[in-house]
Amino acid sequence: MTHTLSLAGRAVAEYVWQPSLPAAVSPRPFLHPVRTLSGTEVTELMPADHLHHLGVSVAVADVGGANFWGGRTFVPGRGPVHLPNHGIQRHHEWTTRTATNVRHELRWIGPAGTELLRERRRIAALPLRAGVWALDFGFELTNVTGGPLTFASPATNGRPGAGYGGFFWRARRGDRRVHVLGPDRTGERRLHGQRTAWLALTGVNTDPWTLVFVRGDRAPDADPWFVRSRDYAGVGASLAWAKPYIVAPGSRVRRRIITAVADGRLRSGEVAEIADAVAAV
Template sequence: MTRTLRGALSLRLDGHAVAEYVWRPQLPADVSPRPYLHPVRTLGGTEVTELMPDDHLHHLGVSVAVADVDGANFWGGRTFVRGRGSVRLPNHGVQRHHDWTRRTSGDLTHELRWIGPAGNDLLRERRSIAVRPAGEQAWALDFEFALTNVTAGPLTFASPATNGRSGAGYGGFFWRARRGHQRIHVLGPERTGERHLHGRRSPWLALTGTSTDPWTLVFVPVAPAQRSDLWFVRSRDYAGVGSSLAWDQPLVVAAGGRVHRRILTVVADGRLRSGQAADLAGAVLAGAGAG
């Protein structure tokens, strides 16, 4: 059975507690409070997420975060304003749990409200999270969300990049990975390294941590629209990967329109090579029915 404690649920696979989903967080307003997964662990017990690290207090493990939805900040922290830079504004939104549709130890679905700083609903979200087997030393997190515009007019999804900060096209699914003092490597099908994969499209992308307890995360977009999204990647100042909704052009969603994304993340013990990551990516994608 799923354990509930202070608005948190434990996700399990074959007897392993692989993740905690905090669906009713108690957080300060300026981090844009939202449900998140932390800690996420390998089958061997190594944590592969960070929560509210000193460098970015608004990074909350694994979450859906958007820097600018019609001026509302659902990312947390400062807001990038063209001509002014990053400034503190009282514009933070909140994602609030509304209702459960399914809740087991390995499969969750719930409805959320995205509430702007004025207290009005901007979006309704249907979110599904499931844990899947992915081999003897790995498992996969299946994360799917659909955002529906519930306002009377269009909503614009933007990012610091669309607002003038080149390369900062973050916003959407985002995973803040555990770094510590280890080196982080970024892998792709043809190239390696942050500078070759940041702001690029790729059928999969992987992070590896090379500490005494090495780990690998392999991110695989599933939804057709998400396969066209560009990757936001950080491996030097911190470790994080996101699938960008608005890299260099705003995404405009009509009233009643929907944004749908699904991403699989393989969580593996050990440092995998590109070929191994590619094999896992292909296997979990085939298992998801996405060929």
């Protein structure tokens, strides 16, 4: 089941809140397609290289041993292996549902059927300026188990550089070259794992696009960026980059990422202006 987000009568995103997906991709609600205002798609769904990449979603590789990312699990001494440990995120209840704003509650269920987390999620489509709109994505996760709950990643389990897990956007690449920009540096290698206030992807060639990812909280200890632009295009904000993130019983994890979605390949100065505008939202 889907819900359409629209601005000025234009459909800018489809939110699939009750998907029908195989267990191995860790079923969860996702946004796809997300489009620029001119209609260019800027997300990918279940691409051949990573079937578990689902447009825009919240995905974590290891929550108390449960895989909410999809695909294989990194096991120390064995590498990535297929395990029957996939969880599922289930829609529970709507609290808001309009053309520009949705809010709902979800349940994160482990492979044994145990509820691990309760989530409150808010997604909004916001107008910014000509040719640009913003996707405001916020979530709050509450540990509902009786003990501490550990958020981990392949990196914390022994695979350097693979600290993914949290908000994740799989961008549509096609035949495009994708460039990575930051406030004071460029390129995947120089921005992967960094804590910059914003990060941008630009897709060139035909129907170019730009995505500007801005943190809702500019704290210096914010989650590092996970970014890919060569083998595929994707950006995430990592909850467990270098060490596990431990959440006490009843405690919450809150995150917010606002993404400007623009037509055209924007230059560094334009991207910085948009990032400033988004940060003020």
